[in-house]
């Protein structure tokens with residue numbers, strides 16, 4: 001199925017062609033699925049793909065490695081590359097973002113004078129945990145705080161980056177507020193002082209158009225469970241062309257060796273290309289499942305998804321504010337990703353989510369932020385109205 005739909009303004013097109021995709025997601029038959037910022041719905045074709053995986057294992061056995069499985073971290077990564085503006089062969093698959101972050105940060109010596117790692121205060125906690133662990137190896141971690149809990153001021157990030165900075169880590173879209181950060185400006189500043197930049201694209205890839213090549217970022221990571229509809233166990237790592245020779249990840253494994261099947265003991269001889277950022281045996285079934293989601297997002301196109309997302313999230317904000325609810329995401333669609341956060345007292349958040357769940361509307365709650373609600377390309381305008389209406393009926397007196 002190939003759809004092209006240009007949407008603009010705040011009016012729904014007479015016929016929203018993207019709604020034809022609803023048939024591909026079984027859960028939509030009975031559930032209002034507003035939670036693809038957390039776990040996207042399963043596409044039907046993932047079931048077929050997983051059956052293909054077991055059939056291949058059953059019929060081909062160990063031959064499957066040389067018939068495609070071994071190269072899957074790169075061939076599957078190519079489906080991500082086309083979504084984020086990377087050349088083919090520059091994205092490898094791993095289990096999750098945390099592993100990718102650990103691999104990238106293990107490329108650097110944190111003992112020297114250039115030992116600063118600048119991160120944004122709304123970065124995902126897992127990334128923070130890895131960075132603070134580097135303090136044991138001499139790293140100085142500078143986390144640029146958010147004053148409003150929603151955004152981290154660009155100027156404060158730029159000011160924190162100096163000649164002692166080795167790595168700058170930015171979450172492109174903040175998981176707590178959906179605020180979109182200016183990656184281009186931060187990358188430019190990082191490069192001006194000789195630092196590298198790693199972007200966490202988990203909350204932007206698949207819902208916000210991206211071009212890592214034009215942005216010039218050195219590394220980017222993300223995963224599949226959310227907007228990319230790929231299910232758990234498949235994260236990705238992009239490394240800018242040209243960086244391979246200069247980087248030697250300490251967090252490594254035999255799949256990163258130049259000649260892995262020679263099984264040479266002793267120090268590793270790194271592969272000359274993107275394979276040097278691999279580690280051990282790849283997570284093959286997760287990649288089978290994940291490919292289905294990537295294919296769908298590629299088929300529709302992120303520009304089309306973004307146009308609908310901006311219109312529907314704007315509509316949701318208008319409805320929420322008209323009902324007297326508190327919106328805790330940027331008002332300007334250009335400054336936010338695909339999620340809207342509605343403020344609720346922390347003590348009530350989980351109960352509100354549970355009650356919405358009883359009404360067959362799936363959303364989630366993050367302490368200090370609020371209830372996160374996300375339409376995706378399959379969402380109808382009626383579901384937008386229904387979600388805000390049910391939410392208001394629970395929280396308003």
Ligand SMILES: Cc1ncc(COP(=O)(O)O)c(C=O)c1O
Pocket residue numbers: 095096097098099124126171173174175200201202203222223235
């Ligand atoms: C921005 C962001 N980064 C990272 C993660 C998690 O990464 P991992 O793949 O390590 O579970 C999430 C959500 O789970 C996220 O929203």
